[in-house]
Amino acid sequence: MLSFEPYGNPTYFAILGVALIPLVIGLLYGRRSRLYETIISIFFLVLTFGGPKWTQGVALIVYISYEVLLTWGYAVYRKQKNSGPIFYLMVILAILPLTIVKVTPAVENGQNSLIGFLGISxxxxxxxxxxxxxxxxxxxxxxxxxFLQFMLFFPTISSGPIDRYRRFEHDYRSVPDRDTYLGMIQKGVRYIFVGFLYKFILAYYFGQILLPRLLQMGMQARGGFLDLSWPVLGYMYVYSAYLFFDFAGYSLFAVGTSYLMGIATPMNFKQPWRSPNIKDFWNRWHITLSFxxxxxxxxxxxxxxxxxxxxxxxRTTANVTYIINMLVMGFWHGVTWYYITYGLFHGCALVINDAWLRYKKKHRESVPHNRFTQWFAIFLTANLVCFSFLIFSGFLNQLWFTN
Amino acid sequence: MDVQATVLEILADLTGNDVSGAMDDNLFDSGLLDSMGSVQLLLQLQSELGISVPVSEFERSEWDTPNKIITKVESLV
Structure with missing residues (x-):
């Protein structure tokens, strides 16, 4: 049976293109066919979670039923009452499967949990x-x-962007007028083609061609201070480029496909490498997650x-919360020392960033602000971010703790 | 109590700036407000005007200039 990674290869896009044609024509004539949308959603879910990956498919069905039951149950309950403990209990129950999936590899020697599937987070x-x-x-x-359509909206199911229920519902219940929709088609197609460039050319080049070489060189050059070497530095930049083009490319596919379906899924990246500080970086990188x-x-x-x-x-409140927030994000990536360190690093970076912004506000006259300082800020931010991605990549783990 | 005056006072207190001369400037873009400031604003509005706004009601684009905040608050009192 056919089985695909979402947006993984040209065949997937060919099938996607054909499947979307009736939907696009319908929207152009002001109609949205719920039935057709549901059918292609199921079809693409089967392509992703069926065949050899059927165990993931079962996990998805069980998971979805469980979450729908909880959310619906809570919505019914909330109409009558509003107790804090019940709410916390429901949230804990809702994140329980994800917690199990994230913790299992850490306690079971890297084994994946049976209840996991692509996109559970x-x-x-x-x-x-x-x-x-x-x-x-x-x-x-x-x-x-x-809610089911929102959860199972196939363009974004595996890795986001993370839409919001009310925003999705608004789009889903209406049909854009023809001019708006033509604009969406234009944008959607452009996003998908920029995505091709990002994911299949640039991310491929950085991730498949350059990265393995640098990895090997870095491993061979071990022995110096903390096993660091020029190839490790190269790995840091190349990995960052790979991570960006791979994920931004994927996100462009997901947003582009949504647009073709008349749903304005929010963008995930907004020129992150132009950020003058870490706080701004998080307004531009993996936006729907950080928001x-x-x-x-x-x-x-x-x-x-x-x-x-x-x-x-x-200020203490803000700082403590920054650290907690980013630590949670670190744990969410996975229970390994490098993901948690990555979270802590960004938490601390935000605390320092905030202190600096306050200092700058107070001493506006004495802190120079010109084109050079602007460039320097961008340069510094980009390098800090790349360093954090080196931690995130797990390469240091390989460098330090394997033979 | 005058909503406009109260809001401006809270904003001046929070941002350390008198914003009454720039009623349509984006407070987030200029760095005067951030998430922390937004929460403080919500809490101040609650204690001074008695309006309660849950965090999920806080859609940034609807609260990003002094004028928008005043309109929003006036609709809630």
Whole structure:
């Protein structure tokens, strides 16, 4: 049976193109066929999770039923009552499968959990977000079928971008007028072609051609201070380039495909290498993830800390929350020392960044600001980020702890 | 109590700037407000005007200039 990585090869795109034609024609004439959308969604889910990967398919079905039950159950409950402990319990239950999947390799010698499947974290983000908005009363009209479409929206199921229920619902329930939709087609097609360049040419070149060579050179050059060498530095930059083009390319495919389906899934990258500081970097890199963390972890924790006056100083609140927020993000990537260090590194970077921004605001006259300092800031940020990606890559683990 | 004056006072307190001369400037782009500042703003609004805005109601694009914030708050009191 046919089985594909989403957006993995030309055949996938050919099938995708054909499958989208009726949908595009329908939208051009102001119609959205729920039935057809559901059929192609299921079709692409089977292509991704069927055949040799059928165990993942089963895991997906069980997982989805479980999350739908929880979210729907909570939405029904919330109409009657609003108890804190119940809400926390539901959130814990909702992230339990993901937690098991993330912790299993760390305690079972790298073995993957049976309940895992490609995209489980992204689905968990969507479910938890829906629950939190239900608690806040922001989301009043929970519809089980729309929620299923939202969770199983195939263009973004495996790795995001992470949309929001209310935003998705709005697009899903309406049909863009023809001019808007023509604009979306134009953008969508462009995104997909830029994605080809990013993922199949640049990411391929950096990731498949250059990276293995640098890895080998770096391993051979071990022995110096911390086993560091020029190839390790090269690895750092090449890995960063690979990571960016690979993920930005994938995201462009996902956003482009969504656009063709008349759904304006939010963008995931916005010229991250132009960021003048780390804080700004997180507004431009893997945006839907960092905004998810911002809105559902950072802001909520800050709100809670401040309301209960846990820390006297708002700055302490902000700093502690930065660290917690980024540590959670680190753990989410996986329970390994390098992912957790990566999170801690970014948490600390945000704390330092904030202190510097405050200092700069206070001493506006004495801190120079010109084209040179601007370039320097961008250069420094990019290098700090690349260094954090070296940690993230796990190469240091290989360098230091393998024979 | 005058909403506009209260909001401007809270903003001045939070950002350390008098923003009344730049009512349509984007507070996030200029770095005057961030997530932390947004939460402080919500808490201040709650304690001074008695309006409660849950965090998930806080859509950044609807709260990014002094004028927008005032309009938003006026719709909630």
């Amino acid at each position: 992204y689905l968990t983000f969507r479910a938890v977000q829906t629950m939190m908005e239900t608690r806040d009363g922001t989301l009043k009209n929970f519809q089980i079928m729309t 998810w963390f911002r809105d559902f972890i950072y802001m909520r924790l800050v709100f809670w800390f401040m309301k209960h006056r846990v820390f006297k100083n708002p």
